[in-house]
Amino acid sequence: MTDSEEQPLCTESYGSHSAQRYWSLPSGRLSCIPDRKEDWRGRSVCDIFMSVFLPQGYPDSVSPDYLTYQIWDTVQAFASSITGTLATQAVLKGVGVGDETSTVTAATVTWMLKDGTGMLGRILFAWSKGSKLDCDAKQWRLFADILNDMAILMEIMAPAFPACFTLIVCTSGFFKCIVGVAGGATRAALTMHQARRDNMADVSAKDGSQETLVNLAGLLFSLLLIPLVAENLCLTYILYGLFTVLHLYANYRAVRAVCMETLNRARLRLVLHHFLQSGTVLDPAVANPREPLLLGSQKQLRLTLGAPLHTVVSNVAEFQKALDGNSSNYLIFFSQAAGTVSVLLHQQADSMDVIKACTHALILESLLYQPVSASLVERESLLDLQNRLQEEPDGENWAMVSESHRLLDRVFPKFLTGLTEAGWVTDRNLLGPEEWRVDWSIAKKKAL
Structure with a gap:
């Protein structure tokens, strides 16, 4: 032809x-x-x-960090499966499996107490920390894995302390249920980040298939391992140590591989400090590897976004001082002595306003805890504010807060443009604002 x-x-x-x-x-x-x-x-x-x-359409249907994360997640799941098997063997031995003097009733009661304590822990942890897990998904994911290894160690050691066996396994069950909440919730947050074609269900389902395959491989390996460690306590501890080190290292590499384009407080803090020092904005690929992965590892102000009015204002005069000269959709209240910044958000505040309010609070934090002499952006203004902050007693900071508003009005437009150009998402955020909103337009109309 x-x-x-x-x-x-x-x-x-x-x-x-x-x-x-x-x-x-x-x-x-x-x-x-x-x-x-x-x-x-x-x-x-x-x-x-x-x-x-793998999700349909891979690799175009997922984030660029998907494969690296899944490889390390597979390694950590395998290591966790092995240590979990060692813990299960220890708990079964502790409740009396193979011991003719133990009773079924005693073993059942111990197991029920263990499960009941874990259920209580699940509810309490979800109530106290559930709203924070999205904001710091990587940190809470690593925290969950460290806590899981601690719980497994407690279960392995429990048979050596028969008088405290029930207390130890109940505490371990409490920890493991916290791990279940933190691990499951952060996995969902990471899945949302990885799904790029509204295919979160597919990504989650394939992640479940991968984990099932890994657990199957761990099961087969455990079948060969259990006869070797059944009566060898020293070997059990050695294997636990080796696989725990592998588990923690793989988890660290997995969460470190995640590159999120949405701003949380840690990433915003990194990007803002670099911007003040150099005048340029870090892109997500550079900022994410620098994000601290241990919760509470830095000295910070206690920041509350979306605080209720009654917690920050006790009289009308304070409220009017916060309103004077303010044109933003937030009001900021700063206490140097208490180390707190509370932000009232207007009912019309959107994601951009939340980012601006958090940026304002982080600038005040920098003035307290960071040297600003090397800043290229508004260096003289920052030095002046820092000197006034160190000289003036707490409670006389309204003029400084007002000046910081004017500073932010000059800095933030350029900072926001840099965020957009660097590839950060600004129409939504992970800064963790509370649900309280205030409408102070009535007070402003009366003042006029």
Whole structure:
């Protein structure tokens, strides 16, 4: 067939796979010609594996950090499966499995107390920290894995302390249920970050398939391991230590691989400090590896976004001072002695206003705890404010807060432009504002 007899019609591709070119034959039939030769047998096996364990459309349907994260997550899941098996063996031995003197009733009561304590822990932790897990998903994920290893260690050690066995396993169950809440919630937050085509359910389902495969591999390995450690306590401790180190390292690498484009307080703090020092904004790929992964590892002001009015204002005069000269959709109250910044958010405040309010609070934090002499942005104004902050007693900071408002009005537009150009998401945030909102337009109208 000559080129004049063939007519190119269209091309077709499946996701990021190689394209196929379709030709129109003189008979009216279609002729399919792949753009390049491939080993279709190998390609078929690879396609089956990808369709079973990877989201549809991979890699275009997920975030760029997906594969690296999943590899390390697989390693940590395998290590956790092995240490979990060692803990299960220890708990079963502790409740009396294989001991003729123990009773079924005693073992059942111990197990029920363990489960009941864990249920209580699940409810309490979700109530106290549930709203914070989205904001610091990476930190809470690492915290959950450290706590999980502590709980497993307690279970392995429990048989050595028969008098305190029930207390130890109940405490371990309490910890493990906290791990379940923190791990499950942060996994959902990371899945939302990884899903790029409104395919969160598919990403979550395939993540479950990957974890099931890893647990199956861990089960098979455990079947070979258990006979070796059944009567060898020293070997149990050695294997626990080795797999725990692997588990924690893999978890660290996994959360460190995550590159989020949404601002939380830690990432905003990093980006803002770099901006004040250099005048440029770090992009997500540079800022994320610098994000601290241990909760409470830095000296910070206690910041409350969306605070209720009665917690920060005791009289009308204080409220009027906060309103004077303020044109933003937030009011800021700063106490140097208490180390707190409380922000009232207006009912019309959007994500941009929340980012601006948090930026304002973090600038005050920098004035307290960071040297600003090296700043390239508004260096003289920052030094002046820092000197006044150190000289003036607490309670006389209203003039300084007002000046910081004017400073922010000059700095924030350029900072916001830099955030957008660097690839940060600003139409939503993970800064963790509370739900309280205030409408002070009535007070402003009366003042006029």
